[in-house]
Amino acid sequence: MKKVLLLPLLDSMPSGHHQVADAISELIHANSEEIECRKLDILSEWNSWIEKSIVAGYLGWIRRFPGSYAWIYRKLAYRSRSERPHKFYEVLFMDKVKEILEKEKPDLIVCSHGFASLFINRLKESGECAIPALNIYTDFFINDVWGCSHIDYHFAPSRQVKDALVANCNVAESRIFVTGIPISSKFERRTRRTGIKDDAKNRILLSGGSVGLGNIGELVKKRDRGTNCGVKVLCGANKDLYEDIRRIPDEFAEAYPYISSKEEMNRIYDEVDAVISKPGGVTVSEALRKGLPIFISSALPGQEQINLQILMEMDLVTLVPEGEDAIDFTCNALQDEATMRKFNEAAVRYRKSIELADSRSIFLVIQQMLERG
Secondary structure (H helix, E strand, O other): OEEEEEEOOOOOOOOHHHHHHHHHHHHHHHHOOOEEEEEOOHHHHHOHHHHHHHHHHHHHHHHHOHHHHHHHHHHHOOOOOOOHHHHHHHHHHHHHHHHHHHHHOOOEEEEOOHHHHHHHHHHHHOOOOOOOEEEEOOOOOOOOOOOOOOOOEEEEOOHHHHHHHHHHHOOOHHHEEEOOOOOOHHHOOOOOOOOOOOOOOEEEEEEOOOOOOOOHHHHHHOOOOOOOEEEEEEOOOOHHHHHHHHOOOOOOEEEEOOOOOHHHHHHHHHOOOEEEEOOOHHHHHHHHHOOOOEEEOOOOOOHHHHHHHHHHHOOOOEEOOOOOOHHHHHHHHHOOHHHHHHHHHHHHHHHHHOOOOOHHHHHHHHHHHHHHO
16 A cells, blocks of 8 residues: 655645645545545654644734734745855754654645645655655745755746746646646536525625634724625634624624634635635635635735736736725626636636646545655
């Protein structure tokens, strides 16, 4: 039996890196009973207490001091032109990475976060690792933490990222596949407005990501109850936000806690006309798969701000203008033929650029990677 080792980051935070790793594991299990999948977080394996502390510190940092986080991210992780932080990571974690590989003995390593990719790339560069490795990029750009030059295969979210890998890392085009950001196959079908009364109201999904960040609480709580639309609010792990939304006295808003079921999320997508969200790679990819227009009301500092810039250049998202009410703006945009045509045309262009457009195609490529060894 072949074994695939999946390496996301931060076990105690349900991030997009984990969702992508889970999607890959799901499609492998759906297509073969002869391949074992094992998901590990290097940081948790090194010290689970420190991993939980890092998650708590990260969430507190971006909530309280977003400007400083954005500055540090760009300085150390995005076009930093410095190897110093990477050397520090290697001193701390490389022995644990070697220990994991010796214990697990995988036939293919899948990195869905740059942290793991950095170490695997170094080991392959030094000749200490001969195991085939695959990077799956979970944003619409590549930051400086990712190891690329000696990784065998790459799943790129867009043609732009593929071109960057060829130009900046000297990766052969034949080893890069434009897949989009892999998501669960549960999101592949779109059923229009299932189970909803046939009325004129727009239904809008407000998402703050897996931890319920962003300004969605303020968006909902200041609403005029006479608005001819309804919202569904994904509160993630933010219990305070969930309770705040539930206390709203009318039927304007429905609150949902963190949802792990892809089937339930798929049903919710089918019940709405648009998504107001942060520009996280997985959320945007799910909405694109479902054909839903995406409106951005806020972006977390660092990677989401960069995602937003790139997605706007691709016309795949619409930024709510500063000072505008995001819900009113979205409702009006849904009625604007030019805005909807622009989004639909951009979504079609993006879908046409994807080389492996379905989970079966992705599996066949992974299967070939395993067979080549």
